[in-house]
Amino acid sequence: MTSHLFGGVWCAASSAYALRRTITDLPSVIPLVKYAVERSFYVDDCLSSVSSKSDAEIIIREIPKALKSGGFKLTKFVVNDFRLLAEVSVECRAKEVLDFGTSSESRALGIKWMVSRDEFFFALEKDFGGLLTRRRMLSIVSSIFDPLGLISPVVLSGKLLFQEATARGLSWDEEIPPDIVRAWDTWAQSLSSVSRLRVPRCINHFQMLA
Numbered sequence: 001m002t003s004h005l006f007g008g009v010w011c012a013a014s015s016a017y018a019l020r021r022t023i024t025d026l027p028s029v030i031p032l033v034k035y036a037v038e039r040s041f042y043v044d045d046c047l048s049s050v051s052s053k054s055d056a057e058i059i060i061r062e063i064p065k066a067l068k069s070g071g072f073k074l075t076k077f078v079v080n081d082f083r084l085l086a087e088v089s090v091e092c093r094a095k096e097v098l099d100f101g102t103s104s105e106s107r108a109l110g111i112k113w114m115v116s117r118d119e120f121f122f123a124l125e126k127d128f129g130g131l132l133t134r135r136r137m138l139s140i141v142s143s144i145f146d147p148l149g150l151i152s153p154v155v156l157s158g159k160l161l162f163q164e165a166t167a168r169g170l171s172w173d174e175e176i177p178p179d180i181v182r183a184w185d186t187w188a189q190s191l192s193s194v195s196r197l198r199v200p201r202c203i204n205h206f207q208m209l210a
Contacts, residue, residue, distance in 0.1 A: 012043060022070030033062045042147075046074070049202055053081065060087045080118040080201075111148070113201065120199040122151060128188045132181055135172045137162045150199055157187050 004014055023029055023037045032050075036059050040048040046063070050056050056079065064074045076094040079085060085093060111120050126140055141158040144151075161184050165176055176184070 118201050122194050124191045132176045133173050134165050151194055
């Protein structure tokens with residue numbers, strides 16, 4: 001078998017295996033590159049942090065070379081130090097950073113990333129209009145993608161309201177009772193404050209001094 005059909009539940013695991021196997025099969029590989037490929041990929045996104053500009057240059061230059069042997073081509077490069085873009089051809093840069101400025105932003109794992117400030121944030125632009133039903137509630141709650149759990153307390157409140165509607169035996173398209181609607185409206189209004197939340201992508205550890 002020389003090709004793999006996508007669409008099955010096994011695809012993510014197969015892709016991850018192919019990616020790592022590419023590095024394993026290389027006769028020699030820089031340890032930093034090997035670590036980044038094995039530990040910094042989430043599906044098809046590579047999110048890597050290093051402690052120095054020189055290490056970043058190695059990753060930007062060497063990972064594409066290493067993965068090219070397996071048929072992988074890395075594109076949409078984003079960095080929080082625009083000087084490192086000199087290592088990346090224009091066609092391989094993310095369009096958001098072609099004009100690098102203070103408002104440049106990109107997406108990482110479905111979360112927005114303020115590139116220049118190196119911070120994650122959420123832009124929750126949801127349409128809460130129309131008749132509220134269990135189907136509508138589930139659609140809205142499920143559309144909030146938070147793989148890192150940064151706003152899990154907020155999302156949990158919406159899930160609990162959906163759970164309450166389900167416990168009352170309501171059908172999928174039955175109108176939600178007024179008491180739950182009021183609680184839901186309050187929750188929906190609270191989502192606007194989430195957009196003001198900023199989470200540093202890099203969290204440093206400091207040596208404790210006695």
